[in-house]
Amino acid sequence: MIKNIIFDIGNILLRYDPLPYLNSHYDHGAELYALISQSKEWLMLDQGTLTNEEAIVLFTKQNPVLKDEIIHYMTHWSELLT
Numbered sequence: 521m522i523k524n525i526i527f528d529i530g531n532i533l534l535r536y537d538p539l540p541y542l543n544s545h546y547d548h549g550a551e552l553y554a555l556i557s558q559s560k561e562w563l564m565l566d567q568g569t570l571t572n573e574e575a576i577v578l579f580t581k582q583n584p585v586l587k588d589e590i591i592h593y594m595t596h597w598s599e600l601l602t
Contacts, residue, residue, distance in 0.1 A: 534601040541600055546589050555583055556593060
């Protein structure tokens with residue numbers, strides 16, 4: 521009996537490539553991408569061991585200058601799935 525089905529949506533069922541979007545919308549797009557999408561925290565978000573709110577706090581502590589951009593990206597990243 522099948523109890524669970526796991527869908528790997530990131531670049532499997534849906535495309536997720538945030539860097540072009542970030543570069544076109546933010547002056548520090550590459551920096552924002554590296555800070556968030558290439559972090560251990562991003563993996564923890566993916567694993568469900570870190571909440572979005574906790575991640576925002578951690579990212580803004582690492583780079584308070586990008587606080588507004590971090591909050592916007594972290595609350596709208598799913599809109600980049602195509």
